[in-house]
Amino acid sequence: MYFYRTEPKPIAAGIVLTVYPTPNITIGLYWDSACTQPVTTIDYGEMIHPNQQTTIWEKIYIRNEGDNWVEVYWNSTLSSVTTEITEWWDSAYPWWWGNNPLNGTRIEAGEVRETAYGIRIPAYATPGTYNWTITVWGEHYY
Numbered sequence: 001m002y003f004y005r006t007e008p009k010p011i012a013a014g015i016v017l018t019v020y021p022t023p024n025i026t027i028g029l030y031w032d033s034a035c036t037q038p039v040t041t042i043d044y045g046e047m048i049h050p051n052q053q054t055t056i057w058e059k060i061y062i063r064n065e066g067d068n069w070v071e072v073y074w075n076s077t078l079s080s081v082t083t084e085i086t087e088w089w090d091s092a093y094p095w096w097w098g099n100n101p102l103n104g105t106r107i108e109a110g111e112v113r114e115t116a117y118g119i120r121i122p123a124y125a126t127p128g129t130y131n132w133t134i135t136v137w138g139e140h141y142y
Contacts, residue, residue, distance in 0.1 A: 023068035027138045030061045057118030064107040070138030078132040
């Protein structure tokens with residue numbers, strides 16, 4: 001048995017791998033469309049129970065203050081405080097009780113979105129003081 005081989009021929013190869021720059025992901029929540037009055041607390045105040053279902057809502061403007069689009073999401077601790085009061089956040093105003101859920105709404109860089117966050121109190125809800133935390137964030141992916 002005979003074995004023959006040619007001379008090895010080297011071939012140059014290379015790659016430049018670039019990582020996308022980390023996007024600036026920042027959102028702001030405001031009471032006004034000019035985005036000058038930040039939302040830090042929503043205080044629905046005191047309500048004398050009307051013995052009928054009541055819906056209370058607040059218009060909130062969300063501005064994408066970053067340099068890339070974001071998908072906006074929210075959650076809250078209300079269900080750990082009471083199961084009687086329900087909540088929703090619509091990505092559009094005027095709202096129609098959850099027809100346009102905020103979660104997953106895409107907001108472009110610099111865009112301001114008029115939204116509605118609301119609560120529904122059933123007739124004959126248990127009297128008391130209710131406090132909860134709402135968390136809002138944006139996500140960007142490639």
